[in-house]
Every structure is written in C-alpha cells, then in structure tokens.
Amino acid sequence: MGKNLAEKILSEKTGSDVKSGDIVVSPVDWALVQDTTGPLTVREFLALELPKLANPAHTILFIDHAAPSPQKQLSCDHTFLRKFANDYGAVLSDVGEGVCHQIMAEKYARPGDVIVGADSHTVTAGGLGAFATGMGSSDVAAAFGLGKTWFRVPETFFIRMTGKFQNHVTAKDVILHLIGLIGADGATYKALEFGGDGVADMSVTDRLTIANMAVEAGAKVGLFPSDILTQEYLTQQGRAGDYRSLTADAGAVYERIIDIDLSNLEPTIAKPHTVDNTATVTELKGTKVDQVFIGTCTNGRLSDLKQAAEILRGKRRNPGTRLLVGPASPQVLLAGMKLGYIQTLVEAGAVILPPGCAGCLGVHQGVLGDGEVCLSTANRNFLGRMGNPEGYIYLSSTPTAAASAITGVITDPREVA
Template sequence: MAKTLTEKILSMKTGLEVKPGDIVVSPVDWALVQDTTGPLTVREFLSLGLPKLANPTHTILFIDHAAPSPQKQLSCDHTFLRKFAKDYGAVLSDVGEGVCHQIMAEKYARPGDVIVGADSHTVTAGGLGAFATGMGSSDVAAAFGLGKTWFRVPETYFIRLTGKLQRHVTAKDVILHLIGMIGADGATYKSLEFGGPGAAAMPVTDRLTIANMAVEAGAKVGLFPSDDATLEYLTQQGRSQDHIRLFADEDAVYERVIDIDLAALEPTVARPHTVDNTAAVGELKGIKVDQVFIGTCTNGRLEDLKLAADILRGKRRNPATRLLVAPASPRVMLAGMRMGYIQDLVQAGATILPPGCAGCLGVHQGVLGDGETCLSTANRNFLGRMGNPEGLIYLASTPTAAASAVTGVITDPREV
C-alpha cells in the first residue's frame, strides 16, 4: 500500500501496515521536556512508581524558557530538574545551552525518528523528516518510563510548493500564508506534509521554520522529506551518519492537496491576537512598533542573524523602538560572532540576549508594557503571550522585523 511520510514512519516503527485512523503503539526515540512543563512531567513520572527511565540517554530536560531564571520559584524548578537528571541519568541542557527545538535539530533528531515532547513546538523536528509532536505532561511522563506511546495515525494534507520566493520573502511568510489560508484549526490532528519543487529547493533551516508552526494550524505533525538538503544539514552538524533518505510514495493518498506558488507570496504579518489573523505587510504599514524581537525556535538561527544584519548594517534602530535579538543556540551565537552579524546588530542598537526562548513566552526578557506593540519573529501572538494582556503582538519574518526596527513602524522589507 502506498504511504505518506507519516504512514511510512509509523509503519517502520511499529512493524505494522498502518493507515489513517489506526490506533498504534510506537517506540519513542526521544522524549523531552522544558522548564515550564518539565516539573509537572517529572512529578507525574515519579508518581507512576517506575524504577527507572526507559532510555535515560534519550530523555532530555531543557532549561531554556526562563533562562537565566528571573525569580525564586523558577529557580527552584530548575534545581528540581537538575537533581532529577542527575538521579536518573537523563540528559540535561542547562541555562544558555539553547532552545530545546533548535538543539534537537542540531544534536539529536534524525529522519524517521519518533519524538515526543511536553512542548507543542516539538513539531519543529519534522523539518528533518522526524515524526515529532507535542503531548501533555502525563503522556510524556509515560513515555519517559515506558519508552513508547500511542497515536491515532493522522490523515495527511499535502502542501505542494512551487516557484521561488522573492527577495525578502521567507519561509516564515510561507507558513503564515498557509495558516491564514486554512485557519488555526484548519488542520486539527492532521499531518501537514510539504513537497514539490519549492520544498525540494529549501534548506533545512527554512524547513524547520515551517514545521515549527504547523501546530499553529492544529496539525499533529509537519513533515518534510529527508533528501540531499537533509544530508547537507546533518553533515554541517557533524551527524552525516544519522541520515537516511525518506520520501512519501509517489502514489500516496492524501485527504487534501493545497498548492502554493512561492513566487506569488509577499511579506505576511499575523495581527493580534491569533496566528491566522494574517494580512500582507502593505495593509499594516505605518503601525507604530515599540519593540522588535528577533529569535526563538522559529527564527533564531544563523540565517536569521544574517538576514537582520544585512538590513541593519550601517543603520540604527529607531530611537523609540527597542530591538532584542536572541540566538537560538550557542552554536548560532558563535557563528554569528565569527561572521560579524552580532557586531552589525549591536552597532545598529540591538540588545543581544543569551541563547534561549527569551521574550517569546513572556516570563522575562522583553515583557511588554501596557498598550505597547511588539513585532516578533516568534510563533504565537496570543493575548498575554509576551507577559502582558494589555500588549499587542504582531508576527512577521526576520526581514520584516529588521526593517521595522529601523523605521519604528511596520515596514515592507522590500522598501528598505
């Protein structure tokens, strides 16, 4: 039977010929938590009374969402996670070691893996061809102890990408366009699988951005094939041995096919307070911006530092607009320093934050004041997301964010 990527991965893992709607129990290759979901997950695991982790070296605890800790309660949570990792032999990724989803891509995730995490943006690893999905803390606790979990095999939407993106139009604009098209619940518990010549030409860093936000359309997973671009990325990380070629069958059956011509896209912005409330940047030009935030698991990679630096080099941010930049990992930060991007950004007036989630969640580092507006490269703009329900969050690509930092208002990057 011809299979989609999702069906192929779950068939490989379970040894069954799976089809949409089947309930399967699959081995889990990696299970992860972060410091906001981790304490609950660990307590749930301990309550199960299991003597050990099923696979300690593939159980990862990330301290990235409030890192460094801004308050005592969160510091105590961090201490709790560190002790658990030491006692049970789990992997600990501590303060400053990067955003969990970026580190999974750099160090751990492999094509064909099944990955579960107590964080909805675990889907990011789908950019490498992994079946990666977020789950509740109780489900991840069970995966910690059993090394497996159950899934209902999702139906699949095939997103066929053709054409070539214009200058200053990016993968972030692609996924914002798609979410605006189908809605925040338009792919609930579906697999979004991306293909076509436009997808084949995308580097993995762009694929990670798109897969990261599949969940914002309700999807269970967002998947790209594992091809030559995947091999190139893994080789850059020193992990070429982790590569396998993985494609959907040519005659796979999809519930829905959506065609997107990349050449027809333009910079896109999501307005408050939902990700599917999208508009072309031209419709929003001139809206005052108090803060610009470039970073997160969506757009905190080296390519984003370059895009921002190319626009900001030799310029200064608007004096009424704060500019915060958070590299997603130490590897990204160090490469940005070597390439001169960090220097360009600092000279343009940016504040460089330590590798981590920074302002995305709203726990610290960039919390908005009442009535303030932030243009962010993050993946969510929900009411109160950046720490203040009286703030307004617009989501955009890195070029749009950088251009707007210069002007102090939402700006089309093609005009800067």
C-alpha cells in the same frame, strides 16, 4: 497503495502496515521536556513509581524558557530538574545551552525518528523528517518510563509548493500565509506534509521554521522529506551517519492538497491576537512598533542573524523602538559572532539576549508595557503571550522585523535599501 510520510514513519517504527485512522503503539526515540512543563512531567513520572527511565540517554530536560531564572520559584524548578537528571541519568541541557527545539535539530533528531515532547513546538523536528509532536505532561511521563506511546495515525494534508521566493520573502511568510488560509484549527490532528518542486531549494533551516508552526494550524505533525539538503545539514552538524533518505511513496493518499506558489507570496504578518489573523505587509505598513524581537525556536537561527544584519548594516534602530535579538543556541551565537552578524546588530542598536526562549513567552526579557506593540519573529501572538494582556503582538519574518526596527513602524523589507 503508497504511503504518505506519517504512515510510512509509523509503519516502520511499529513494524506493521498502518494507514490514516489506525491506532498504534510506537516506540519513542526521544522524549523531552522544558522548564515550564518539565516539573509536572517529572512529578507524574515519579507518581508512576517506575524504577527507571526506559532510555535515559534519550530523555532530555531543557532549561531554556526562563533562562536565566528571573525569580526564586522558577529557580527551584530548575534545581528540581537538575536533581532528577542526575538521579535518573537523563540528559540535562542547562541555562544558556539553547532552545530545546533548536538543540534537537542540531544534536539529536534524525529522519524517521519518533519524538515526543511536553512542548507543542516539538513539531519543529519534522523539518528533518521526524514524526515529532507535542503531548501532555502525563503522556510524556509515560513515555519516559515505557519508551513508547500511542497515536492515532493522522490523516495528511499535502502542501505542494512551487516556484521560488522573491527577495526578502521567506519560509516564515509561507507558514503564516498557510495558517491564514486554513485557519488556526484548519488542520486539527492532521499531518501537514510539505513537498513539491519548491522544497528542493528550501534549506533545512527554512523547513524547521515551517514545521515549527504547523501546530498553529492545529496539526499533529509537520513533515518534510529527507533529501540531499537534509544530508548536507546533518553533515555540517557532524552527524552524517544520522542521515537516511525518506520520502513519501508514489501514489500516497492525501486527504487534501493545497498549492502554494512561492513566487507569488508577499511578506505576511499575523495581527493580534491570533496566528490566523493574517494580512500582507502592504495592508499594515505604518503601524507603530515599540519593540522588535528577532529570535526563538522559529527564527533564531544563523540565517536569521544574517538576514537581519544585511538589512541593518550601517543603519540604526529607530530611537523609539527597542530591538531584541535572541540566538537560538550557542552554535548560532558563536557563528554569528565569527561572521560579524552580532557586531553589525549591536552597532545597529540591538540588545543580544542569551541563547534561550527569551521574550517569547513573557516570563522575562522583553515583557511589554500596557498598550505597547511588539513585532516578533516568534510563533504565537495570543493575548498576554509576552507577559502583558494589555500588549499587542504582531508576528512576521526576520526581514520584515529588521526593516521595521529601522523605521519604527511596520515596513515592507523589499522597500528598504
């Protein structure tokens, strides 16, 4: 019987013939934390009294969530993480060096890897064909010290995509549509495997966006095959040697198959205060927006800067709407500067934030006022997510966000000349 991607990766990694539902102990290729979960993980690791990290060069501490730090308590957490990295030889990615999930894609994640992180959006690396998942701090601490962890091999939903995108319809609209279709708990501890003819033309950056939000449907992992586009991406990153072809077997077994015709999708938005509370842009047109935020590990890539710049070129943001843009990494920021996207965005009235999570989690850089509405390209809109339970967060694609920044209300990007 053929294996789906989750079964195939965990079979290879464990050296055994596994199937959905099996309990396995798997080696871990990469283990990561960030500055909100990292201090707890490190303390749990120290409490285990293990003499060393199992693989220091593949243990990464990211300071990206509150970067630069807005308060002394967080600054002390950062100091704690820096000292641990120095003492134990772990890799440190410090302030301004980018969002952990973007950096994992640019520098580290490989097809077939098993990656665990004390951050739920570790699933992003599934866009490169890695079995990547978020875990609790205690589990990641154990992986730090042992170099392995246990999983129940998840059952898999196959998301079969066909057709091609309409203009200004993007991968973000795909995943918002899917989450609205199956619900925030519709894929709890499942693998979402994405395939079909529609994937062949879907860039790796699009795949990373979709994989990033698989967890918003409860999924353990979001997986894409590794193909020629994966090879091109890794080659562009100077990592051609990290490529390997990885696809599900013929005759792979899936618990459920869900069909999505990309050509029929419309720009989609998640309304407050849950990601599965979705509607089309047509239904929400005219909703006042106080702030637009383009960035994060979901939509802070070069393709997003390009999409925003193309819509905003020669225009200005609405005077009643703030526009914040956060590139996900220095690589993205520098390329955006070289290609003129950053200049276009600044001329349109955008504030460019340093590479990092910025306004996404509500620690600093974009906290909402009471009653304010933000249209964000981030991955979550829970009550209080952007620092104020009296604020309202709508989630959208980058084209929808950019178009809405011009008008000051939610706007269909297909209608902006």
